[in-house]
Amino acid sequence: MTQSNERKLTIARAMAEAIAQEMRTDPGVFVMGEDIATLGGVFGNTRGLVEEFGRERIRDTPISETGFIGAAVGAAQDGMRPVVELMFADFFGVCFDAIYNLMAKNTYFSGGKFKVPMVLMTSTGGGYSDAGQHSQCLYGTFAHLPGMKVVTPSNAYDAKGMMTAAIRDDSPVVYMFHKSLQGMGWLGTEQGASVHTPEEDYTVEFGKAKVVREGRDVTIVSLAMGVHHALKAAAELEKSGVSPEVVDLRTLVPLDRDTIRASVAKTGRLIVVDEDYHSFGVSGEVIASVVEHDISVLKAAPQRVTAPDAPIPYAREMEQFFLPSPAKIVDAWGRMKAA
Amino acid sequence: MTQSNERKLTIARAMAEAIAQEMRTDPGVFVMGEDIATLGGVFGNTRGLVEEFGRERIRDTPISETGFIGAAVGAAQDGMRPVVELMFADFFGVCFDAIYNLMAKNTYFSGGKFKVPMVLMTSTGGGYSDAGQHSQCLYGTFAHLPGMKVVTPSNAYDAKGMMTAAIRDDSPVVYMFHKSLQGMGWLGTEQGASVHTPEEDYTVEFGKAKVVREGRDVTIVSLAMGVHHALKAAAELEKSGVSPEVVDLRTLVPLDRDTIRASVAKTGRLIVVDEDYHSFGVSGEVIASVVEHDISVLKAAPQRVTAPDAPIPYAREMEQFFLPSPAKIVDAWGRMKAA
Amino acid sequence: MTPSKEQLHWMYETMVTSRRFEETIEKIYLEGKQPVFNMASGPIPGEMHLSNGQEPVAVGVCAHLEKGDIVTATHRPHHEAIAKGVDLNRMAAEIFGRATGLSGGRGGHMHLFDPEVNFACAGIIAQGMGPAVGAALSRKMQGKPGVAVAFIGEGAANQGAFHEAMNLAALWKLPFICVIEDNSWGISVAKKDSTAVARNDVRGAAYGVPGVYVEGNDPWKIFEAAGDAVARARAGEGPSLIEVETYRLAGHFMGDAEGYRPKGEKEALFARDPIPAMRKRLLDEGAADEAKLKELEARAEDRVSAAIDFARSSAAPAPEDALTEIFA
Amino acid sequence: MTPSKEQLHWMYETMVTSRRFEETIEKIYLEGKQPVFNMASGPIPGEMHLSNGQEPVAVGVCAHLEKGDIVTATHRPHHEAIAKGVDLNRMAAEIFGRATGLSGGRGGHMHLFDPEVNFACAGIIAQGMGPAVGAALSRKMQGKPGVAVAFIGEGAANQGAFHEAMNLAALWKLPFICVIEDNSWGISVAKKDSTAVARNDVRGAAYGVPGVYVEGNDPWKIFEAAGDAVARARAGEGPSLIEVETYRLAGHFMGDAEGYRPKGEKEALFARDPIPAMRKRLLDEGAADEAKLKELEARAEDRVSAAIDFARSSAAPAPEDALTEIFA
Ligand SMILES: Cc1ncc(C[n+]2csc(CCOP(=O)(O)OP(=O)(O)O)c2C)c(N)n1
Numbered sequence A, B: 001m002t003q004s005n006e007r008k009l010t011i012a013r014a015m016a017e018a019i020a021q022e023m024r025t026d027p028g029v030f031v032m033g034e035d036i037a038t039l040g041g042v043f044g045n046t047r048g049l050v051e052e053f054g055r056e057r058i059r060d061t062p063i064s065e066t067g068f069i070g071a072a073v074g075a076a077q078d079g080m081r082p083v084v085e086l087m088f089a090d091f092f093g094v095c096f097d098a099i100y101n102l103m104a105k106n107t108y109f110s111g112g113k114f115k116v117p118m119v120l121m122t123s124t125g126g127g128y129s130d131a132g133q134h135s136q137c138l139y140g141t142f143a144h145l146p147g148m149k150v151v152t153p154s155n156a157y158d159a160k161g162m163m164t165a166a167i168r169d170d171s172p173v174v175y176m177f178h179k180s181l182q183g184m185g186w187l188g189t190e191q192g193a194s195v196h197t198p199e200e201d202y203t204v205e206f207g208k209a210k211v212v213r214e215g216r217d218v219t220i221v222s223l224a225m226g227v228h229h230a231l232k233a234a235a236e237l238e239k240s241g242v243s244p245e246v247v248d249l250r251t252l253v254p255l256d257r258d259t260i261r262a263s264v265a266k267t268g269r270l271i272v273v274d275e276d277y278h279s280f281g282v283s284g285e286v287i288a289s290v291v292e293h294d295i296s297v298l299k300a301a302p303q304r305v306t307a308p309d310a311p312i313p314y315a316r317e318m319e320q321f322f323l324p325s326p327a328k329i330v331d332a333w334g335r336m337k338a339a
Numbered sequence C, D: 001m002t003p004s005k006e007q008l009h010w011m012y013e014t015m016v017t018s019r020r021f022e023e024t025i026e027k028i029y030l031e032g033k034q035p036v037f038n039m040a041s042g043p044i045p046g047e048m049h050l051s052n053g054q055e056p057v058a059v060g061v062c063a064h065l066e067k068g069d070i071v072t073a074t075h076r077p078h079h080e081a082i083a084k085g086v087d088l089n090r091m092a093a094e095i096f097g098r099a100t101g102l103s104g105g106r107g108g109h110m111h112l113f114d115p116e117v118n119f120a121c122a123g124i125i126a127q128g129m130g131p132a133v134g135a136a137l138s139r140k141m142q143g144k145p146g147v148a149v150a151f152i153g154e155g156a157a158n159q160g161a162f163h164e165a166m167n168l169a170a171l172w173k174l175p176f177i178c179v180i181e182d183n184s185w186g187i188s189v190a191k192k193d194s195t196a197v198a199r200n201d202v203r204g205a206a207y208g209v210p211g212v213y214v215e216g217n218d219p220w221k222i223f224e225a226a227g228d229a230v231a232r233a234r235a236g237e238g239p240s241l242i243e244v245e246t247y248r249l250a251g252h253f254m255g256d257a258e259g260y261r262p263k264g265e266k267e268a269l270f271a272r273d274p275i276p277a278m279r280k281r282l283l284d285e286g287a288a289d290e291a292k293l294k295e296l297e298a299r300a301e302d303r304v305s306a307a308i309d310f311a312r313s314s315a316a317p318a319p320e321d322a323l324t325e326i327f328a
């Protein structure tokens, strides 16, 4: 696309636009959550909606996540298409039963007869010193449990198309947006997340990872914020003649193992970048998915750049030490080469 | 040890004995949970305790998991050593914040100054048609999150020693016991779980996997109920001249990667057996832990025998199809050889 | 509000249907479980929570409900399902884990779902509350009629979900009713050992919601209290909270030795079995004669045997269907 | 119960300490965040929830507490921490993320933990309730003195944890007090849009617990209500529920544009700032003269500047210490 046609949106605006467009055409769509009406969402992703759709359909809730997420399940089963917000993914512990035992399983328990077409949007990620109860990604936690799709956009184009797809999906979708990609100034912002985003509605299909940068020497698999770290590391590595390929998973459930495997088959090397905790999560799954398919493709031991298995620290020095970064990816390449 | 000295206990009795012994010597130890007093625990693991220690220290609770697990955190921080029961691991969704955001993190948040010496014991597993909200293992869910140790005994000896160690540990320990290993007749029972268990108190160190059967051709890594499947499969495979080694992980956090790696380095082949969901869990982590260490050890693509990424079905035919089994492990070996 | 003759006949027949159904299930459940009781064995595996004794609550409330109204039930759902009109054949087949079951055997007895009559379950304590409140919200937002009822046990009223959902329903003035079946036990824990107040109707005050306690497991009184609440809900006046004194004649689940019951409790409860009591009162008050009652009872028996036959003669599900219907 | 002169002096000085502390933090927080406000920047990064305006609640309650009593606080903990006697130097250092901080910079402003005075926080709404109830249980079981107080916001009273913990505390008759700071806002959502009842004191009835609502953000009245509750708790008479009308003079957190506030609300609140009001009343009633007040204020200033100096001059933590103190 040409510069002149460009219409850069932040992820926050892309999300709000997708929701608004669906609300205009489908009266069943409504939004529920804390501070999503007047405030427009703590992370801006419902801004402008209450002005257009009013307080019935853009519905502020009490701080009762079990109550209103459970209610969304009931409304969805009754023909509505709720979009609910869990303000921080970190809060899942107060309401997860409604999510993973009801939302995710009622379709199965009813033999497919109850549909639960709802979207649970929730923010993830650290990097701005919000400490251990407000900085987690928890990708692995959500993706591990069956019955819900889990999507993690890394840019505004995907964010809009995935929100539209999520709302139209007859299955429950957990939509995890990373705070540093929202385009809210106060959270800092990864500029690379604000990209051209068409005004008309469109969908981004779930289960399709994307090669966001082609390369020959190593595959860097990541998601959300990690994709931007990976792209920066790739640019850095290129300077020393390395050609990295970067794969944006885009959705964790379904997980596009084929694209990962094809890329690693080409490059022979794998680095997984994940801001979620190290063990028993995304990074292990990606590595296992490659080797269980074919052990012959790897030329070096795969590397992980992840958050360590520790609560997330507050102090900047510690948090920066803790989080994945482009430099750590470059280091991982170094270890891989050395090995 | 000789037959004459044998004192076979069920896991349920081994757990109760460990708790009783610690309660006798440490007045800070007490038990809280639903139906753990008069009933002795739905799964028998607190049987006999209320008779000896009374209702103050063996304390039935309302159905308020957030309340009483949160209370255990506060009591532990105040010098007590609570052993609390979450009746089924499946119920974690109503109370996980108290577990993973308080119990697991308050030590860190306080820079090590608040200790949270508590044990959260919880039952796992299916196989008796209890359907999708009462049959889950969720090992990966608990092990993924930092700040809590996670242990999963497969037999009464370990169950007792691990309970004693858990109670004496100054860190929070999640103690996951598999229903089919409890030795409660009404749940069926894996006979192999009831083994010789010394009367005197002892501890089993966390972070030490155990080679429960030595072999040369393939390493079968598993935990809890899966260990018994693995042993049966190994016996079967032996008939056709295959020599499998079986590793019982025993604890997920800390995870003994060294023992896994050493075994696979010897056998060159890996099968992971896990009754928890397939993706983003234990099986992926075990495989990744091997290959990220050394890609040269594997002679065949590693195999997983897990619960699929689906809610757990009720009907016997479906549930048996769904669960890991010795036959599926034998099949995995077949795939591995064929590959 | 008093039930009409027709309503009384329906209530009695439905109670008897539920009781006969459970008596039959109880027997079949034990097939293959003797002499060794192993939950995994027999034609009906898994946990089995009987509701016998609690039938008056289900019929007293559901007498006021239409097909389009919503009910969420618990781990102990038979009486409520039958009273709400869930297809008895497919329900029986579900309990037997057959392909013809409500969900093709995926859910079993704790997960009965029937969209035809807007019936759903949750095996997790108090977790039917949120979905019922949400269905009520859906009806209000769509301007469609309908009342949503969440049945829970008295033990469930100590769970956070109860509180959050009650507050939401009251705040948004939704056509929602919480019906608490106070059988005085949560497994082995007595109400007085779990609940700081003697009666949960007082908890209505925490939400500005009318609370009523109905004593005596009495179908007439339950009908009256529920009638008021349903009328209130249909008139757009908001939610209600009803707690009903009832009795669990069986154990918490089959296999429960019930050692926690005080001596004599079971005998006392059986002496107050609500089904013979209702029968007697119907006769006494002339609401039905012996012939009519026999007719109702016969119809109940017939429905139950037809359902059991349907279940028994239905095919088992294909094992690999375990992996279908995960997503819509 | 009325506060003694000494108690009043302590209350006033503590309120001023908290206010000066926050005024200073507020300024420093903005260092490095102008012209572009990015939470990640400056000497104090992350979220910053000020409690100015709410100081009377903290001092009115903590005036009755000993070092050994337990307090759990929320995401807005400064006033409570200071009133409970948390070490101000190490608290400041924690907020600055320094190695000398209460937890060496691991927790930050939402996670202030000081075992010396039994003070803990929870950044998750209402999650201080359970731990406070548990500490109260611990004292009762050990036969040790001690009252546990959970401070929560009015928005938190709609969270399930509130309900479960209140029921537990009442059931077990624990020395526990829930103090609700009703600043009428939960971020941007007004109490009337989140809570089905006007005042949360009525929720005491759901647990058979005395509930009191204290109007006017008045240190004297708060002192009195808290005194009754603490006495009750110490006497073994069980828990209490206190809701206090108070005001949040600042935004929810720093950076909040407060567009949700009705016009004029802020001005009205500042006109009722409790600190000048208390000052005036102390003078009017002769509880302190100008000199005494100046002395208290000077001491407050001094403590604050010492704390800030301590924090500023402390070393940053070693990055790799992020991975220590995970387990005990
Ligand atoms: C959140 C949760 N905790 C515990 C359980 C286990 N459990 C199943 S039924 C039951 C007792 C329920 O008591 P009550 O609500 O009075 O219902 P009743 O069984 O008497 O019908 C318990 C504790 C559960 N299913 N969910």
Ligand SMILES: Cc1ncc(C[n+]2csc(CCOP(=O)(O)OP(=O)(O)O)c2C)c(N)n1
Pocket: A034, A063, A065, A087, A091, A094, D075, D076, D123, D124, D125, D152, D153, D154, D155, D156, D157, D183, D185, D186, D187, D248, D252
């Ligand atoms: C369970 C949970 N939900 C949501 C939040 C986000 N959150 C932080 S503060 C807040 C408002 C709290 O309101 P209130 O309890 O009245 O306390 P106040 O901020 O007024 O002191 C919310 C919703 C959270 N921290 N935890």
Ligand SMILES: [Mg+2]
Pocket: C153, C154, C155, C181, C182, C183, C184, C185, C186, C187
């Ligand atoms: Mg009950």
Ligand SMILES: [Mg+2]
Pocket: D153, D154, D155, D181, D182, D183, D184, D185, D186, D187
């Ligand atoms: Mg507030």
